[in-house]
Amino acid sequence: MxxxxxxxxxxxxxxxxxxxxxxxxxxxxxxxxxxxxxxxxxxxxxxxxxxxxxxxxxxxxxxxxxxxxxxxxxxxxxxxxxxxxxxxxxxxxYNQTLNQTLLHEMGHIVDAGLGGGHYVCTQQIQQMRAQGDADAAALLNTLHRGATPGAIERTADAYLAFVMLRIARAPFVHGAQPGAYVGSEAERRFRVLLETRAGAGLRRRLGLTDDFAATIRDLAHRP
Structure with a gap:
């Protein structure tokens, strides 16, 4: 209430x-x-x-x-x-089941809030890409529907997609790149997101293990 x-x-x-x-x-x-x-x-x-x-x-x-x-x-x-x-x-x-605009902006709040005002999750993803992580590169190269450019928008979109698809179990289609969050393409981006500081809260919300490999297997096999 x-x-x-x-x-x-x-x-x-x-x-x-x-x-x-x-x-x-x-x-x-x-x-x-x-x-x-x-x-x-x-x-x-x-x-x-x-x-x-x-x-x-x-x-x-x-x-x-x-x-x-x-x-x-x-x-x-x-x-x-x-x-x-x-x-x-x-x-x-797209805001008539859950408010996806709110969830996207919440992705920014988490990204910045966990870093004391700095977008720490995005920084982590950029570091992963610099170390040769192809999945991190895929996340950061995902197209973005909004007018604001930049890597933080891709992180916020990933957060939105994860909450919609994995927590709410609600339909979600990425407006700029529909295939980005379908099947294995979704799982590779979610794996990256779960390795950022945001990941702990997302895993706990779902009751998932802290073992990244086990988490991805669990996500992939949930109905």
């Missing part, structure tokens, strides 16, 4: 409530939203599939109104544990 706490800012520009796991939600759109009641339910369901130790890094979700930045998709504060969701993102087809 959610613990609700509504309050108006001193400028009456937004309202806030407390979501599960003590995550604050700042609503800039007023009673008409976004998000509407259904979209709010999707936000709560999305939080439920994120590892608890990763949720500890998330302080605030801002649901922005039309005309506020970001105009599309989402954004984040790498040091402050803040995710911003654009008004238009709530209506996207």
């Amino acid at each position: 959610s613990l609700f706490r509504m309050e108006a800012s001193s400028m009456s520009q937004y309202t806030e409530e407390v979501l599960p796991y003590a995550v604050r939600l700042r609503l800039w759109g007023g009673p008409q939203g976004p998000p509407n009641a259904r979209q709010m339910a999707i936000l709560r369901a999305t939080l439920d599939v994120i590892p608890l130790e990763h949720l500890c890094l998330l302080r605030l979700i801002e649901a922005r109104r039309a005309g506020q930045a970001p105009a599309h998709g989402g954004g984040h504060d790498p040091a402050g544990g803040v995710i911003r969701l654009s008004a238009e993102s709530f209506g996207k087809p």
Whole structure:
């Protein structure tokens, strides 16, 4: 059950409530939203599939109104544990089961939060590629649908895909490169992600062993 706490800012520009796991939600759109009641339910369901130790890094979700930045998709504060969701993102087809925009931005929060504001998981993947790891190279070379370039976007996409496919057991198609997270292509990228600092929380969320090889075998044979 959610613990609700509504309050108006001193400028009456937004309202806030407390979501599960003590995550604050700042609503800039007023009673008409976004998000509407259904979209709010999707936000709560999305939080439920994120590892608890990763949720500890998330302080605030801002649901922005039309005309506020970001105009599309989402954004984040790498040091402050803040995710911003654009008004238009709530209506996207891929956000109607779980909020994939939130999960992508959560990938950034985990990447940065585990590194004290530095994108430590991405740095680890880059180091793996430099040491000749072909799977790390494949992850970093995966196409990205959003407008923001860079290696951190590939890490966030991998986090999104893992949570959707392996934790939530929900359908997921990578928007820019559909084959990247299917079958063996998914497993090679997940193997890399699980070897970063984010991996411990993901494995524990699934009750998996710390043995990387056993983890990959378990993932590959789950229905």
